[in-house]
Amino acid sequence: MLVGLLVLAGCTTTPENSRHLTVFAAASLKSVFTELGKRFEDANPGTTVEFSFAGSSDLVTQLTQGAPADVFASADTTNMSRAVDAGLLHGDPVDFATNTLTIVTAPGNPKGIRSFADLVTPGVSVVVCAPQVPCGAATEKVEKATGVTLHPVSEESAVTDVLGKVTSGQADAGLVYVTDAKGAGAAVAAVAFGESADAVNTYPIATLKDSGDIETAQRFVDLVVSPEGQEVLSEAGFVAP
DSSP states (O other), X not given: OHHHHHHHHHHTSOOTTOEEEEEEEEGGGHHHHHHHHHHHHHHSTTEEEEEEEEOHHHHHHHHHTTOOOSEEEOSSHHHHHHHHHTTOEEEEEEEEEEEOEEEEESXXXXXXXXXXGGGGSTTOOEEEEOTTSHHHHHHHHHHHHXXXXXXXXXXXXXXXXXXXXXXXXXXXXXXXXXXXXXXXXXXXXXXXXGGGGGSOEEEEEEEETTOSOHHHHHHHHHHHHSHHHHHHHHHTTOBOO
């Protein structure tokens, strides 16, 4: 009888074809990875993809503290290297996209910002990412390249927070990725500047060693780097590595 009960109990567990995938991804990937997640679920019936979007540095900290996840996608190689050094990865990371900074302002660019140097104009409030965040590290590279030192009113832990400060009117301008500005549409005006070429961020992705389903995790990585994944990334404004 006991054996029979154990067999019955086993039949009530999660079906074999039902899988749950947790992806830790940089905040700037939210829109495009959400789309890729839907496509992955459609192509893998029974699989649910859950995302945790935040600044790459915050995500690595969570992972090193034991947060469970299957895949990690960073907005720079520096934070992925931190994951490598911590022994978190299963295999080697793969570069799948690049991104550059742009200036965003309120629609119509009421402060008349035309260049990176204009961000230090008296009366212009600027918000940036914190230095440990990829978009913040890129901002620092631009400052060094231009010799212009910004005086931000706040430093945010994710690029999406910078965008939010501008769209809500809490700042006149912010430094975000080209993809964030494109995703915001008419909610902002984008001001490109040539010096952004001095701070191109490369995005790597990898499966995590403690994943409960390495095979499914690898299939998600394969989708991101596939022609289909690259097309979705390109439409969002990302550039192939």
